[in-house]
Amino acid sequence: MASPASSEFSHVIDWTEAMEQCGDDEEFLRELLSDLRGEIDEQIVKIDEVLKHTMNDQSFLLIMRASHVIKGASSNLMCQQLRDTATNLEQSAAGANEIPLEDAGALEAESEKVKDQYADLKKAVDDYHEFLNKVEI
Secondary structure: OOOOOOHHHOOOOOHHHHHHHOOOOHHHHHHHHHHHHHHHHHHHHHHHHHHHOOOOOOHHHHHHHHHHHHHHHHHHOOOHHHHHHHHHHHHHHHHHHOOOOOOHHHHHHHHHHHHHHHHHHHHHHHHHHHHHHHOOO
16 A cells, blocks of 8 residues: 555645644544545536536536535645646636627637646546545545
8 A cells, every 4th residue: 555645646635734634633534535535526527517518608607616616625635636626627617607608719719728627627536536546545
């Protein structure tokens, strides 16, 4: 089993800081990290559903909300990569949300930015899952 604090995963989690957040209770931290996996996976499903369909006036709001949930939960547990990529997606979705649906060209360009940011978030989620597997959570 890999050490949770190893530098191999320093981009995924600051283990030392996360332990401090949990009062140095590793069992509690492991439980929270497992719960975070479930929350992230639930939000990813929501974003996937939005992106499968034609964009409407609620699409970017839903992406903003889902990425905001990931940002907040991962921030509390010192999961920097998840926090940063969720923040970027939330900001891109907020920008796209400001564009009227009638402005197809601008909307398409912003939609591509959102999809790019989402791909980055998915990579962060994959890294997080890999971390959890390596440390047997």
